[in-house]
Amino acid sequence: MARARKVFFRRRKVCKFCADKIDYIDYKDVKLLQQFIPERSKILPRRISGTCANHQRPLQQAIKRARHLALIPFTTD
């Protein structure tokens, strides 16, 4: 996975959902969603998490649904 780039190593980012073959992102799966909400409870951008566009979209939807049901916070105060 890790690919050498010039002198230093940079871990190559892989879409978690493609790698784990998760096709249906469930809003009830709090453990999974929590990996994509860092400290401030914002949705982790693709550029950081490496999630592909096809999976980021349902992920975003799932996080928003979970927020509505108070499974996941909107923000941390």
Next chain:
Amino acid sequence: MRTYELMFVVDPRVPDEDVVTMTQEYKNMITAGGSQIAGEENWGRRKLAYPINKLNEGKYVLLYIASDNGKTALPEVEHRMRQNDKILRYLTVRTDEDLKRAARRQPAAGAGSPAAPAGAAEEREAPAPETAHQEEEA
């Protein structure tokens, strides 16, 4: 054939028996409207991620609904839930399209093999595809 998930959060001060009767009432409405209850989950008391109406906990109930002809009583059920101030939150999601798309992307694996590392996640994910199968048989 359409499948839905209906999840709602009840005021924790409501006793468990009342939650059951309330749930039964909604289930009756749904079956009367021409759909089936494909499954039910009671998560019980759970901490809310943020306070709702100054409450820090809620009782979660989840219903899996299957409808053959596309007719459901869900709009009425939602209307009733909106007016019931014991219900803090509700959410109806139509799941058949997304599940079908997921199954198509992964035809061999289908329902039983999400290689997710999170153990609890697998348990929770399992009922949804199962309900899809049930209604296929029906």
